[in-house]
Amino acid sequence: MTRPSAYHQRVAEEKRALIVRAATELFLESGYDRASLARVAERAGVSKATLFKQFPTKAALFDAIVITSWAETGVADMPPAGDLAAGLTVLGRRYATLVTQPEMTDLFRIVIAELPRFPELAKAHFSQGKLPYFESVRSYLVTERDAGTAAIADPELAATQFLGMISNYLLWPALVLPGWTVTPARTTAVVDEAVRTMVARYGA
Known part of the structure; x- marks a missing residue:
């Protein structure tokens, strides 16, 4: 399997950071329950497919916020x-x-x-x-x-x-x-x- 290039890795990391920041903002504004993954994707400026690829569930996204x-x-x-x-x-x-x-x-x-x-x-x-x-x-x-x-x-x-x-x-x-x-x-x-x-x- 071909490994992603340094450029693609950097882009993926940048998108991940945008998603985590957007999720944090929405969780604060609307509450964890009401902040859907679709809204997170929209706030982050990424496609839902991109978000779901990295974070298949809202719980996984919250875990990423903690780890970050x-x-x-x-x-x-x-x-x-x-x-x-x-x-x-x-x-x-x-x-x-x-x-x-x-x-x-x-x-x-x-x-x-x-x-x-x-x-x-x-x-x-x-x-x-x-x-x-x-x-x-x-x-x-x-x-x-x-x-x-x-x-x-x-x-x-x-x-x-x-x-x-x-x-x-x-x-x-x-x-x-x-x-x-x-x-x-x-x-x-x-x-x-x-x-x-x-x-x-x-x-x-």
């Missing part, structure tokens, strides 16, 4: 163990960038709005988005504990505490307070304080 929103995290690039403050700073800044992107705010709004009628959306968001990222932070804390540079009895709780300190300032207010903005300097300060707190509590 969480994709820019660089989870595979785990900081090396040996310096708890340095490693947490890398992870914290990465997480801050992630939760402050508009796509992430939109995703949370869709999940919250549709939770009563479509709890499977929240499950998809958790299992395909948040959980893998959370697991990467938990695994990093385990490596620091095993290296003797952190005294952490419950890495799962510690990871929750660390990410919570960041998202509680950068993400959650943006969901409920119109016009909530955080300057880059403030974002850096939020991450740095979270790191200091973790090192003070768990540094060996």
Whole structure:
């Protein structure tokens, strides 16, 4: 079978991005239930055949929104163990960038709005988005504990505490307070304080 050329791959990726963005907008405007795949195709400027080829169901399309929103995290690039403050700073800044992107705010709004009628959306968001990222932070804390540079009895709780300190300032207010903005300097300060707190509590 002939593999698609680089050009055709790029075009397919561009169309996929248009579809995901259009779906996100329609889910926010009309609700997940009322936003049909046909309307998504029209908003994205692609044919229904093109959309159905990539996303045969609305659930598959929502999964793509989740994966796209969480994709820019660089989870595979785990900081090396040996310096708890340095490693947490890398992870914290990465997480801050992630939760402050508009796509992430939109995703949370869709999940919250549709939770009563479509709890499977929240499950998809958790299992395909948040959980893998959370697991990467938990695994990093385990490596620091095993290296003797952190005294952490419950890495799962510690990871929750660390990410919570960041998202509680950068993400959650943006969901409920119109016009909530955080300057880059403030974002850096939020991450740095979270790191200091973790090192003070768990540094060996």
